[in-house]
Amino acid sequence: MTSEVVENELEFYSKAEKYWKDVPATVDGMLGGYGHISSIDINSSRKFLQRFLRDGPNRTGTTRALDCGAGIGRITKRLLLPLFKTVDMVDVTEDFLTKAKSYLGEEGRRVRNYFCCGLQDFSPEPNSYDVIWIQWVIGHLTDNHLSDFLKRCRAGLRPNGIVVIKDNMAQEGVIMDDVDSSVCRDLDVVRKIIRRAGLHLLAEERQENFPDEIYHVYTFAMR
DSSP: HHHOSSSOOOHHHHHHHHHTTTTTHHHHHHHHTTTGGGGHHHHHHHHHHHHHHHHSTOOOSEEEEEEOOOTTTTTIIIIIIOOEEEEEEESSSSHHHHHHHHHHHGGGGGGGEEOOOOOOGGOTTTTTTEEEEEEOOOOGGGHHHHHHHHHHHHHHHEEEEEEEEEEEBBSEEEEEEETTEEEEBHHHHHHHHHHHHTOEEEEEEOOOOTTTTTTTEEEEEOO
């Protein structure tokens, strides 16, 4: 659990903010030098998401999505805006959200809100989102803050809405990364936090065709 590896919570968050302030506001910067995997990532995410957007009695709507840890809007631009009428973005780094306004181009007019905030302090508007997408950012939250944030996400869903987490998974336990002040949890720990937040897993999938040297990446859908 993060309580075993995070010695000082305030320092854990402030170091991460400082790290991201120095990261270039580019796709390569968002992906830690792995910009070349962006298309593989987006294509897999689209297939995963579309199974919930297809026709059916419990179909997830396409009115509004929230991109959490949005950075400059890589996921907003290529995954969410093509599928949803409007998108909101939240990120802790103001420079990234400023860059997003030019990066997103004309389609960026359909981004309603740019929230500059850490997820530990952010509350999605209740009953507002069809999809809340949380990618490569849960490692910047302690277990308690992640569980609490997921509870707030649950309240933020519209009928048949889903929360999606896509992130790195450790082989075992919780691993601290001192460089960007984040943790990487194993699958069991993440599943426990999801259950603790009162969410039920609908689907779980391992990302294929990523470089061998990086962590395994999994996508979870829940409501």
